[in-house]
Amino acid sequence: MEIARDLDDALALAADLPEAELIAGGTDLMVEINFGRKRPEDVLAIDRVAELRETSRNGRVRMGAGVTYTAMLQGDHGSRAICEAARTVGSPQIRNAGTLGGNLGTASPAGDLLPVLAALDATVLLRSARSERRVSFGDFMTGPKRSVRRPGEVIVGAEWDDAGPAQTFMKVGTRNAMVISVAGLALVVDRARRRVGVGLGSCGPTILRAPEAERFAAGLFDEAGWERATAPGEGARREFGALVAAAARPIDDVRGTAAFRRHVLAVMAGRALDRVGAIA
Amino acid sequence: MNELRLVVNGVERRTEARDGESLMTVLRERLALPGSKNACEQGECGSCSVLLDDALVCSCLVLAAAAHGRDVRTVESLGSAGELHPVQRAFVEAGAVQCGFCTPGLVVATVALLRDNPEPTDIEIREALSGNLCRCTGYGTILEAVHRAAREMYAG
């Protein structure tokens, strides 16, 4: 068990113990340990690394891996959808402990922040004692709970363009709080950069994008004017929803059926387009 | 074994923890503080809630060895020998206690809530306590207890 004092210390320890499990809030790793599914030899705690708790905003947003969900809810961190996603996470107890880096590190398809990072086209920042890598979020996850993070690397944060207020996140679970995502959707309309991003959670082995739906929606904004609030018609809403649902690769599991996931993705997409369209 | 020093309820405690052992287990099994309850061990029920450096967390999800040197406040720190904390008193008086297994966690969560929000609305209470499962009460009396505690703590 090692406790990193600062970032250099964390990177040095990670280099010494490349196979160590990293722990910040513990909300994922400790469940695995408590249920006997993991018995890590080495653990490296990075929750005291102050550098990882910083956020900066300057056209581009850089959020440290150690920022907790609670911190995301307090103050403006440059993404309304991140804030909405953080609010859907667990309970106050979980939000006080869990972090951006933990959500990325676990790389679960049900990770609540991840569809937002996908929709924002975020970049994941990885560092080791020797080097720093920037990985597009689209390349970061390689499968359920698998990512490109290498032994010895620490996720130090994520970066994205400050995309403005036209963005939202919503998630379906079969309880009104404290529930793991059965399907999640993030929609970002970056009016300044004329870009639409759609991220889907719990609907495939990794977080998915919906490129055709994004192109379709971009077409709508091309037509209506990117700067202006618009109300997409019923037909457009339905088409967008259908394209989002078509991008999903869901399975049946104990939390929900594939058919349900596709269905609610379409519904969420339609509502998201309405809400985001109205924000200019 | 990991050597461990914690400040628990204002007192420095030296103990140890096995690899992977949670703060909840250390409190319950090594420090004789069983008030933090063992109901789910996956952060879903809130029964083991404590304040860790003032932040409300589930102690079952805190790796004990990683908490070395930190400040922990458990339900046992509330009130004094002769007197209950207003939140504790409100839970008793409002009938918010049945089997009581969820109660210490709810009391700690309510103390944290009322510290940050002296006059919470119903829906604010529900959101703040949504991580504390209760299987007995149906929550109606808990809601009442929180309002009652808020009145006692801040209305006077």
Place this chain on the structure above:
Amino acid sequence: MTSTLSTPTRVRGVVGESTPRPDGVPKVKGEFAYASDLWRDDMLHGATLRSPHPHARILGIDTSQALTIAGVHAVLTAADVPAGARFGLMRRDQPPLATDRVRFAGEAIAIVAADDIDRAREALRAIRVEYEPLPAVTDPIAALAPEAVLVHDGENVIDEVQVLHGDARAVAPVVVTGEYEVGMQDQAALGPEAGLAVPDDDGGVTLHVATQWLHEDLGQIAPCIGLPMEKVRLVLAGVGGAFGAREDVTLQIHACLLALRTGRAVRMTYGREESFYGHVHRHPARLFYEHGARPDGTLVYVRATIVLDGGAYASSSPAVVANAGCFAAGPYRVENALVRCVGAYTNNPPTGAMRGFGAVQSCFAYEAQMDRLAAACGIDPVAIRARNGLVEGDRVITDQPLIGSAPVAELVARIAAAPLPAERSSDPLELPGGAGNLTHGEDVVRGVGYAVGFKNVCYSQGFDDFATARVRVLRDEDGPVVRVHTAAAEVGQGLVTICQQIARTEVGIERVELDRADTSIGSAGSSSASRQTWMTGGAVQAACREARAELEARAAGHGGTLGTIDIQDLLEAPIDRTVTHRHRPTEERTTYMQDHGHVAFLLAAHRAVVDVDTGTGLVKVVQVATAQDVGKAINPLAVIGQIEGGIAQGLGLAVMEELVVRDGLVHNASFTDYLLPTILDMPPVLADLVEHPHPDAPYGAKGVGEPPAISSTPAIVAAIRSATGRALSRVPVRPDDILGLSDGGPSAAAWRIVPGEDPRKAVRA
């Protein structure tokens, strides 16, 4: 200090007051000792190895590796249990550790005791078990077929009942049929199963345990650990909720075996996952119904076939089967009824007691049927229930008259008159999907539903049901005190408060202290069947009345009365009275269940208001109004707590709680995937306490624990049906059912059964 004995009305905390519970203070301080908090220097930790297979032959168990691990003190298998030892609540059919065969995934095979829990778990991993998997039967209807895999010797029928009332072939102009299914609900008490077994110097053992019935546990434990009953002592440890799950033996025998083998105190505590494997669940049910009525909605007949999945061992299935059958027509007047109810052995996890106990399953079906009937007759759901509802003196389908209960029509009228909730909120947190930010009002529709339910209180059908109480009146340095000792299990329901209130009322002394429940006194029976207020309350009342009579006699002996003489002067010798209380005897089951098999009936009605998001299929229950005949509210605040808590469990069954078992394997043994309602899921409850006293009950007070969990579920589902127009014949209702992505129907639909006929004649649809 001088104190004359007050009259009961001057004493605080008597019957009828919302006095706080005596264990409330230690519970809010975190000082109350639950079973999992028990601790001894030098104690060992026990752990259990369980079967991964739903059905398999055990070819061999090799514990040698496990025994070599430092810190492991014992590894026990069936070979260490007395030959032929079996336990079980109503039928001794389960070996404490599997012998040659495992019958469900999760069955205990071996137990270990070690210095710490990690070492114990390491030992479990080191045990080698060789299995030969066998075909498993996991569909309870298929289990009844002649060619089915047999779970035990003999057919897979645990028990069956037939109710025949009036004409089995009655006809009616209006007929509605339906097939229904109830999924497997779990009690999910927050306190995990736990116990501490301590070897005694006489070769016996003392077990401190969280249970619902100390004496029943004792009777099952002793033969399985090879000790006479008098060498086994049980003490009630703090119980973190029960709801039926602690009626059965779980780790009791195991902890005692390990303590006796090692000569050391052994504590066992289940984690949440193991808890799901360790205790019985609510019986899943398939229900096939036909109702006949006159065009005005008056019932003519009810015919039903009910199949309950009893899982691998009997537990309390025979009584659950009888209940589901007895209550199959609901609290309605119906001249003709034919009901068959069968409990089947399968290779699924065993099922047994849970709050509502058989009445929950049939209520879901008959209340759906009543709504279908109302629709068919063109009358509203309130009217059809009022028209057919039982009144005092009416006979239920088992021919027993309803005595000492408020009319069903009155309960229904009260819920119908309760104020409706405000218009829909605009805060997403208060809308379907809650924290998920799903709807801001889009696609939200509201619905209202009604349901009525009933059930027995106390044990039925000839069971010798009794409770014992010892009451002492004495004086100490703080003055006069009443000490009450029973073996009744306080599981959270508040019996301790009730006992104090009764003692204060009857003796007239405010200071009442309770001794810890244990087996040094006679049995109190189980904390189940809503019976402890009636039974242990009745025993305490009777013993207190004897003590009061003695005080009065002593006062007279001193030439005065209780109002004039210092009470201390009357207590030079303590008063000590022990009473065993029995309710009026009930009749044993007859062939067609036409008997006075129950002590009395409990009735409640529920109205639910829901908002449904028709886009996502998610539900927010907005309000539940209830009227419940409690007889007499001994502690109104505690009654409200029972009502709201029971409704929360009913809500859970309606929309989220199901232990998902496929091919005999549990898929969601955690609180991440077995979802309990949170405070954001639970709506405000409007509770109307109707006090229609029962002549036989102490103070007229009926049990209150179960009715809230019976008709709340069908009321919520009826509200979802009214909001969406979907048929919804299965609980929990899944979003797929609301969206029409599934057929919304039960897997019962895979079978054709004529309602009222023997389910052995089922054919695959």
